[in-house]
Amino acid sequence: MTPNEHATANDETRRLEQAADWAALLREDASEADIVRWMEWCEADPRNQDAFDRVQSFWRVAGGLAGEVENGELTSASRTESIGDRRPAPPAAPRRRRMPRFAVAASALLATVAVGALSWNLYQRLYWPEVGGEAVVAAAADPVRNARLPDGSRVQLATRSVVEVNYTEDRRFLALRDGEAYFSVAHSPERPFVVHVDDVRVRAVGTAFNIRRAGQRSVVTVTEGTVEVYRERDGNEVRAVAGERVTWEETGHMQSVPEKDSTAGGDLRVAAVDVSEVLAWREGRLEYTDEPLYAVIADFNRYSEHPVEIHGDAVRRLRFSGTLLTDVTEEWLYALPHLFPVDVRRQGKAYVIEPRNSQAG
Amino acid sequence: MTDERQSPEQAPRTHLRALSELFEQHNRMLVSFLVNRLGNEAEAKEVAQEAYVRMLQLHKPGAVSFLRAYLFRTAANIAVDRLRRRTRAEHAEPVYQSEDLFDSNSPDRELIAREQLDAVRRALLELPERYRRAFLLSRIEGMRTADICKRLGLKASQTRLYLRRVTAYCRLRMDGLTEEEAKPRVFP
Numbered sequence: 370m371t372p373n374e375h376a377t378a379n380d381e382t383r384r385l386e387q388a389a390d391w392a393a394l395l396r397e398d399a400s401e402a403d404i405v406r407w408m409e410w411c412e413a414d415p416r417n418q419d420a421f422d423r424v425q426s427f428w429r430v431a432g433g434l435a436g437e438v439e440n441g442e443l444t445s446a447s448r449t450e451s452i453g454d455r456r457p458a459p460p461a462a463p464r465r466r467r468m469p470r471f472a473v474a475a476s477a478l479l480a481t482v483a484v485g486a487l488s489w490n491l492y493q494r495l496y497w498p499e500v501g502g503e504a505v506v507a508a509a510a511d512p513v514r515n516a517r518l519p520d521g522s523r524v525q526l527a528t529r530s531v532v533e534v535n536y537t538e539d540r541r542f543l544a545l546r547d548g549e550a551y552f553s554v555a556h557s558p559e560r561p562f563v564v565h566v567d568d569v570r571v572r573a574v575g576t577a578f579n580i581r582r583a584g585q586r587s588v589v590t591v592t593e594g595t596v597e598v599y600r601e602r603d604g605n606e607v608r609a610v611a612g613e614r615v616t617w618e619e620t621g622h623m624q625s626v627p628e629k630d631s632t633a634g635g636d637l638r639v640a641a642v643d644v645s646e647v648l649a650w651r652e653g654r655l656e657y658t659d660e661p662l663y664a665v666i667a668d669f670n671r672y673s674e675h676p677v678e679i680h681g682d683a684v685r686r687l688r689f690s691g692t693l694l695t696d697v698t699e700e701w702l703y704a705l706p707h708l709f710p711v712d713v714r715r716q717g718k719a720y721v722i723e724p725r726n727s728q729a730g
Numbered sequence: 731m732t733d734e735r736q737s738p739e740q741a742p743r744t745h746l747r748a749l750s751e752l753f754e755q756h757n758r759m760l761v762s763f764l765v766n767r768l769g770n771e772a773e774a775k776e777v778a779q780e781a782y783v784r785m786l787q788l789h790k791p792g793a794v795s796f797l798r799a800y801l802f803r804t805a806a807n808i809a810v811d812r813l814r815r816r817t818r819a820e821h822a823e824p825v826y827q828s829e830d831l832f833d834s835n836s837p838d839r840e841l842i843a844r845e846q847l848d849a850v851r852r853a854l855l856e857l858p859e860r861y862r863r864a865f866l867l868s869r870i871e872g873m874r875t876a877d878i879c880k881r882l883g884l885k886a887s888q889t890r891l892y893l894r895r896v897t898a899y900c901r902l903r904m905d906g907l908t909e910e911e912a913k914p915r916v917f918p
Contacts, residue, residue: 378915382902390894395763408759421762425765430850431869433850434854437851438871441871
């Protein structure tokens with residue numbers, strides 16, 4: 370080892386020792402001043418933060434020995450001489466605690482979570498039990514939430530929309546759980562950018578696109594580049610370019626709300642679209658052309674404090690063309706009977722849309 | 731339509747902006763800090779969120795330096811509460827659940843985790859017993875430095891030295907250094 374390498378090696382060891390000291394201090398009675406000093410230490414040199422992370426990861430791994438410790442000593446300590454030849458039996462599988470299943474890759478950590486999100490159903494929304502990744506959430510009171518992702522991609526979320534982000538070194542996975550979001554994808558072909566909508570995968574190829582989930586209906590609109598949409602369950606796959614959209618509906622519910630021009634229910638369908646209309650939600654307007662009423666109402670319900678229910682399949686299948694201003698949703702609702710043969714009535718905090726005169730008398 | 735905004739939204743905009751910046755700049759460090767405390771990442775993130783909620787309810791804006799320290803202090807307090815609620819039995823379990831390690835899309839993950847655990851076990855067995863015991867009491871039994879001192883009849887400075895050296899040594903061994911390479915680095 371040259372003197373230089375020697376110094377570097379020593380340096381690294383000292384960092385690890387300092388990190389170990391900090392970790393021990395912070396686990397016990399760290400004062401505010403200690404915490405501030407620790408942060409300054411971390412920020413002083415990226416190698417410090419790195420050493421701290423490495424110490425943490427050792428600490429985590431060492432926790433796996435819990436099943437092999439009795440009375441403060443490893444059960445295998447008495448037969449140290451044979452340790453090279455035989456592997457101690459792995460500890461019994463630890464009892465699973467009820468805990469959300471998270472991917473823990475450090476790269477999945479997202480620094481961008483909307484602060485406004487905290488006011489709205491915080492825990493339910495931030496911790497989806499079934500998928501790894503961190504959630505970006507738009508709050509009820511915010512029409513548009515901008516979030517920057519770790520790779521420089523951007524997401525704009527509509528009110529009450531939830532996107533989960535799960536990045537690793539070789540892929541960028543996201544999931545649209547609810548609502549509507551517009552993605553502007555940073556170019557990085559070796560690291561696919563894929564948005565999951567249940568079992569449908571929307572893969573971006575140097576792209577900006579919008580996804581909207583409304584009830585059982587989902588719509589992907591491409592504003593730049595190309596997307597590939599692939600559905601796991603049946604292998605259905607389509608491609609769409611800028612100015613096109615892909616729509617599909619959940620098959621389980623297809624019978625009650627079929628696309629009027631659809632023959633094979635639930636297929637991924639590609640059609641041309643007016644992109645500016647689709648993106649108008651970012652200015653507080655939802656614009657529709659020939660949209661099933663139930664899908665409009667699913668959007669409506671994200672923007673309104675007063676949930677709306679539709680009674681009757683015929684009403685669900687009505688087609689709406691027009692604009693819904695997201696800050697005056699109630700007025701829009703009262704206008705509906707002028708457009709369609711329906712009645713709108715209040716039921717507690719909610720509203721019901723039903724075929725006209727269905728309430729006899 | 732009535733606009734039923736939640737109370738945190740009524741906090742002054744400047745305060746919200748300051749918190750938002752705080753969050754962006756320090757979230758990683760805060761989670762790192764809490765993982766160290768709590769031993770698992772999911773709970774660390776929960777506590778981080780809870781701390782932010784409490785910060786949002788704090789209606790007086792303050793200097794960012796104050797907010798930062800306050801945020802970590804708040805988070806630390808929540809973490810302490812949670813640790814108190816944990817029973818002795820829960821503590822004896824590996825606090826980092828192996829599912830944290832194994833829940834990954836990569837099938838190699840489990841193998842890597844096993845190999846790391848083997849490396850740590852081997853490294854610990856290469857160390858003097860008093861070092862190993864001090865570490866296991868801290869890590870597995872969840873004992874505080876003062877209690878470890880009592881149990882093993884050590885001075886506080888010795889216990890700290892042992893924990894520091896065990897950690898550095900095991901980490902270097904995990905990183906692939908041999909016993910012969912790692913020992914002189916940590917035990918001068």
